[in-house]
Amino acid sequence: MxxxxxxxxxxxxxxxxxxxxxxxxxxxxxxxxxxxxxxxxxxxxxxxPDEIREAAVRALRDGRGNQYPPGPGVPELRTAIAEHQRRRYGLSYDPDTEVLVTAGATEAIAAALLALLEPGDEVIALEPYYDSYAACIAMAGGTRVPVTLRPDEGTAEGAPDGTAHRRFRLDLDELRDAVTDRTRLLLVNTPHNPTGTVLTRAELTEIARIAVERDLLVVTDEVYEHLVFDDAEHVPLATLPGMRERTVTIGSAGKTFSFTGWKVGWVTSTQELVTAVRTAKQYLTYVSAGPFQYAIAEALRLPDxxxxxxxxxxxxxxxxxxxxxxxxxxxxxxxxxxxxxxxxxxxxxxxxxxxxxxxxxxxxxxxxxxxxxxxxxxxxxxxxxxxxxxxxxxxxxxxxxxxxxxxx
Known part of the structure; x- marks a missing residue:
């Protein structure tokens, strides 16, 4: 050189x-x-949970996952993910063709954006956003278009008067106005990091309406799906009319089971979209976290x-x-x-x-x-x-x- x-x-x-x-x-x-x-x-x-940690130890000792696991993820985990989506949200996914295991949610986001964007495509993201969103959009050659969540002035229920605000809010008119002929994809995060906002069913219904009307793809980061408080409700976008066929849903074991170092995430979507994401993912890590995948399969089946x-x-x-x-x-x-x-x-x-x-x-x-x-x-x-x-x-x-x- x-x-x-x-x-x-x-x-x-x-x-x-x-x-x-x-x-x-x-x-x-x-x-x-x-x-x-x-x-x-x-x-x-x-x-x-101790039993999930011991499940990983057992998988290691039994030689399960110590070599390369299957590219889409071990069948046990893909089946458990599909069962979780059906049991929790009434969403049916084929574990063989519509579920993909990733190296955490960050890789899932990267693979989805790399797979689905062409250079110059616009991506609307809810700002403030997790820093990997901006980097992954840039790596894919996309153009990010922020729609900013802003705090309202209402006092939170149960909080000292005047000291705690209910939530950061999405301006749906601003979202609709942000869509152009160059918009390819909406990148949605709920529950939302860093603001802690959980988008309401009404807000998500309007997001779905915009996506259907403008024929947009949606990547939705739902890694905090099990951490919702008070009267908030987590509504997966894929459950809304017209959304299953255009939504890539991202989940993660790290946030729900407190094993962030295991880096086990996943994607659920249609066969066509999962195939596209897998095409990019196989040239990133290819596979990861073999023994931990078996343990997370057991974790997803923990009781309510x-x-x-x-x-x-x-x-x-x-x-x-x-x-x-x-x-x-x-x-x-x-x-x-x-x-x-x-x-x-x-x-x-x-x-x-x-x-x-x-x-x-x-x-x-x-x-x-x-x-x-x-x-x-x-x-x-x-x-x-x-x-x-x-x-x-x-x-x-x-x-x-x-x-x-x-x-x-």
Missing amino acids: TGMTSSARPLLNRRLAEFGTTIFAEMSALATSTGSINLGQGFPDTDG SYFDSFRADFRRKRDLLGDGLHAAGFKVYQPQGTYFITTDITPIGEKDAYAFCRALPERCGVVAIPNSVFYDDPDAGRSQVRFAFCKKDDVLHEAADRLQRLAS
């Missing part, structure tokens, strides 16, 4: 020029270097009591941290789903979320994520900060205590 000169073209593909190290890596490194409590990256600090207890436990954690953030002076937006709380730092005299989060470890020994990185225009989220509550109770109590320094 000849030597590079100062006039040589940049090494990084121009489509990725705007992307550097993810904010999660940056803030997690900051947590480690300062010994801070990491409420930034969304990973639990406890493992999931597991999912009920899981949801109740995280609602309690939400309230624990939310109360602490409110007491520290933050404006708290009460999440209806996920395990993240979005706050506004204006009431504590701050304006720049990124600068605030960089300084917070030294000030309080806590790490959080600035929401500004989830917007195309950082000013739209300039004063918003996201905290994760998927931690042990004593960790959340300690974090809340440390954040009291801001109030004083």
Whole structure:
């Protein structure tokens, strides 16, 4: 290879020029270097059910999945995914042709966008959005078109008056106006990370109407489907009229069973769409997580009591941290789903979320994520900060205590 000169073209593909190290890596490194409590990256600090962990150990010992598993995923897991969709939502998928196992939801998103987009196609995404969305759209050569969720001013039920807002809301007129002749795909996330909004049946019905009228494909990220609180309801888009045949639904074991390191995700859709996604996926990881796939097949068949207890436990954690953030002076937006709380730092005299989060470890020994990185225009989220509550109770109590320094 000849030597590079100062006039040589940049090494990084121009489509990725705007992307550097993810904010999660940056803030997690900051947590480690300062010994801070990491409420930034969304990973639990406890493992999931013992019986599911032991199922993975058993698969390892029995030699199941230690070599390459089948490209679409092991039959046991694909069958369990199809059963889960039918039992929970009345959706019928053929496990042999309409289910695909992926290396987590992130690969599912990447494979779907790489498979379904042509260069120049527009993708409408609900902003603020998880950072991999923007990167995957760019890698596929697409053009992202944000439709921004904005907080309303209603007080959340059960929350102290004036301190917690019900939800970030989708402007359906803005969504409809964003569709052009170049729009190929809607990228929908509900329950929504980072805002914690759960789109209502009425909102999703209108999204479905737009998709059908304009003949759009939809990729829907539903990894937090089992983390919905209060009176919120998770409605899979594929259950709505005209949507099964145009929707790629993405799920994940990591968020529901607290084994994020296993990287087991999946796609359900029509045979034609799954075949397209599999075509891209096979040139990414090809296969992954062999023994863990058998364990997640058992996890998906856990009784309803597991999912009920899981949801109740995280609602309690939400309230624990939310109360602490409110007491520290933050404006708290009460999440209806996920395990993240979005706050506004204006009431504590701050304006720049990124600068605030960089300084917070030294000030309080806590790490959080600035929401500004989830917007195309950082000013739209300039004063918003996201905290994760998927931690042990004593960790959340300690974090809340440390954040009291801001109030004083």
